[in-house]
Amino acid sequence: MAAGQDPLPMLLGQKGKAVGPLGDKLSDESFLNQMRLFYACAAGDPVNAKSLLETTDVNFRDHYGRTALHSACGCTSAGAKETVKLLLKKKADVNAVDSSGMSAIDIAVKVKNGSIRRILEERGAELEAMLERQGRESAWLLAASELTLRKELANTLKSVVHLADWHGTSVVVKSVKMGHRNRLTHMTKSASFCDDDSGPEQEEISDEEGENLRRAVEEELLHEIELVASFRHPDLVLFLGACLDPGAPVMFVTEYMPRGDVEKHMSQQREVKQVAWYTPPLSRMISWCCAVARALAFLHKFPVLHRDLKPMNLLLTEKLDVKVSDFGTGRLIEKVDGNKTLDVTNALTMGTVGTFTYTAPEMMRSSDYDEKVDIYAFALIMYYLSSGRPPFMHLHPQDLIEKYAAGEQPRPNVGDCHRVMRGLVERCWAVDPKERPSAVEILKALHEIDDRGHCDACSTM
Known part of the structure; x- marks a missing residue:
């Protein structure tokens, strides 16, 4: 040429x-x-x-x-x-x-x-159309007719969660609310569901506001589906599929965790044992911490951040093993010019993501942050499990936010924790995120704490 x-x-x-x-x-x-x-x-x-x-x-x-x-x-x-x-x-x-x-x-x-x-x-x-194509290719796309709702498990501003049957298996279905009521009329409904589907009373909002909220929440759920459909781990609640039928609410289907969440379990144990503060046995506490650390080590490898770790998002199997759930605010970290930065998306009903009590200070300030925000939240979870006390129980969430905004760095009293956990907890909620250990390092520390063999799984990493 x-x-x-x-x-x-x-x-x-x-x-x-x-x-x-x-x-x-x-x-x-x-x-x-x-x-x-x-x-x-x-x-x-x-x-x-x-x-x-x-x-x-x-x-x-x-x-x-x-x-x-x-x-x-x-x-x-x-x-x-x-x-x-x-x-x-x-x-x-x-x-x-x-x-x-x-x-x-x-x-x-x-x-x-x-x-x-x-x-x-x-x-x-169209994210939903993209997910539908991926769902067909990966065989996780479900038809709404495959699900039979049994009872409502949770009802929040953004979504409703039901226990359901899927081909003879008990599963959990999370769906976006459609306006003021969750319209699931296309699905087969059991008598127990039809008895009471009114849900809690909510403040009236305009049709436009309701539609904008529905779209924002639906997008969050679609992102969660996209995220969890791409990976599997034994310490993460298992994603089974999703329903993206036209004209119906998006539905996210996971395995059923029959013993509820850790926060509910702790509350029940306080009532049963008639004590002000309940702490699980040391062996169980370390086992739960190991499960969370393994899940984080897996996620951060991608790297994916959870961004909403809290006891309510730690679910329990029939045998009281813990699995991590709820990736509605999870995001993939990108690398820009060699440095880790995060796409800080809108948080729907609040200025940051996650739950205030367990949210790292750097997230409150909406500054750049990395996977160490999950480590901070994990520190507060370990504090809660080993002390029985909710973190910052004497501070109103708004007061906590104002302290962070003013540059203060309040922390719970580490002396409330079991003595073997104090050093690790303090490292994990360090003011400088760079000084917080990685999830893999936490696993090693937990294994050293548990050198008497309470948690054999810690040594498998």
């Missing part, structure tokens, strides 16, 4: 033609310009892409139904984000699907490009 000769005709085949979205036949030169646009987008070259877009259709499709946006979303070079933004500014169809059923957001997720994925979501990319 002669110097300076355009290589595209040779690469694409002689005299190739294509059809645009309006069905108009393109000239050879126009077709070649479209392919040059695809090449510029695939290379993350916004300068050439901008020049080519002056004369070419941003939504042109190649033989496989792909658009320039598909090409740009598969790029991981430095210019990829600017190229995607340019295409969207030029009215690229954010939900265009190629002949294999892939959309631009599918490709961004496949190449693990979180920043581009968020740009697409902000411009209206």
Whole structure:
């Protein structure tokens, strides 16, 4: 090939033609310009892409139904984000699907490009449609007709949780509220469910406010489905599937944990034993801590943050083993310029994520943070388990927030803890996040504390 000769005709085949979205036949030169646009987008070259877009259709499709946006979303070079933004500014169809059923957001997720994925979501990319395609491929997509609701287990501002039957197995179904009531009329309902489905009385809000809240909560649940569908671990509550039926609430299905959560268990034990503060036996406490540490070690390896660790999100099996649940606020850490930063998303009903009492100070300030926020929350959980006392029990949550905002660093009295746990707890809630140990280091410390063999599982990491 002669110097300076355009290589595209040779690469694409002689005299190739294509059809645009309006069905108009393109000239050879126009077709070649479209392919040059695809090449510029695939290379993350916004300068050439901008020049080519002056004369070419941003939504042109190649033989496989792909658009320039598909090409740009598969790029991981430095210019990829600017190229995607340019295409969207030029009215690229954010939900265009190629002949294999892939959309631009599918490709961004496949190449693990979180920043581009968020740009697409902000411009209206259909996360639910993407998850539905993934669900079919991974066989976790369920039909609503497969589920029979039994009774309500929990009812909050954002969602409702039911015990249900799924092919003879007891499961838990979490769904987004549809307006003021959770419309699950398309599902088979048992008599026990129909007896009382009114839920707690709630403050009336406008239809627009209700719809905005529903969409925000639904997006949170979709993110949770996407996150947990990608991994399995014995110390995480098992994800079984999700229902994304059109016109119905999104439903998230997990294994049933019959003994409830740790906070409820601690409260019940206080009543049964008629004591002010209940602490589980040391062997059980260490076993529970080991389970949480193993789960965190697994998550942080990805790296994924939980961001809402608390006793209510630690669920118990029939044998009182602990598993970690509720990833509604979990997020994948990205690496930018070699440093870990976190995409701090909106927290729906409060300015930060997680529950105030167990939230790290750096999260309260909405500053950059990493996996050490989970370690801080774990420190407060260990304090609670080994002392029986809720952390900051004498502080109103608003007062705690104000102290953090003023730069103060209040901590519970570590002397309330079992003596063997005090040193580890203090390390885990260190003021400087860098001084907090990793989950793997916590596991090793727990094994050293338990050198008499209370928790054999600690030594398996």
